[in-house]
Amino acid sequence: MIHGIFSLYAERWPFFQELILQHIKIASTAILISGSIGLFLGILISEHRRFATWIIGVINVAYTIPSISMLGFLIPFTGIGNKTATIALTIYGLLPMVRNTYTGITTIEASTIEVAKGMGSTPWQILYKVKLPLALPVIVAGLRSMVVMTISLSGIASYIGAGGLGVAIYRGITTNNAAMTYAGSILIALVALASDQLVAYIERHIRKKWHLAP
Structure with a gap:
């Protein structure tokens, strides 16, 4: 089996290379959108906590919908292909970002915020210079979880006519070619692990810039 997988890589590497690029494109688009929206919503509900239960509740409900069902719900509205896959992945990526951003900010000790206020800091300065740096470890943990999950879930995109490494898995299943299925998987x-390490590297860079302890 292992020999068959490496033989596939050697013989059809241009095919797999194209699938990798498609996979990264779909996943990175969803990660960028869900990361931005999730961070914004997390900050919003941490500053206006009366909305927290409702927003997190709605996202939780969406998160419990099976991925195939989510794609089925979206197809009548957005059709088949990368667009629908990206929307579904974006929805799934919201929960870890919103929840971790909210948790990271709301668990900061009130005395720390009071000290910043006493020094004359504006709400924006408190958010940017106090809350976000202190909440960074929790936020990044959510981001790393979301990145790995999104890249893994991107494999289902092939079931609705989108590209990515799911194409190799789907083709392997339909042709009873186990080597092709394992090769895609x-x-x-590997893409998920590499992306996780990339996020970890970016986190270290931000910590260094903000002079935060590792």
């Missing part, structure tokens, strides 16, 4: 795992 291994590459998805």
Whole structure:
């Protein structure tokens, strides 16, 4: 089996290379959108906590919908292909970002915020210079979880006519070619691991810039 997988890589590497690029494009688009929206919503509900229960509740409900069902719900509105896959992945990526941003900010000790206020800091300065740096470890944990999950879930995109490494998995299943299925799955795992390490590197860079303890 292992020999068959590596033989596939050697013989059809341009095919897999194209699928990897498609996979990264779909996943990175969803990660960028859900990361931005999730961070914004997390900050919003941490500053206006009366909305927290409702927003997190709605996102929780969406998160419990099976991925295939989510794609089925979206197809009548957005059709088949990368667009629908990106929307579904964006929805799934919201929960870890919103929840971790909210948790990271709201668990900061009130005395720390009071000290910042006493020094004359504006609400924006408190958010940017106090809350976000202190909440960074929790936010990044949510981001890393979301990145790995999104890249893994991107494999289902092939079921609705989108690209990515799911194409190799789907083709392997339909043709009873186990080597093709494993080859696609291994590459998805490697892309996810590499992306996780990239996020960790960015976190270290931000910590260094903000002079935060590792």
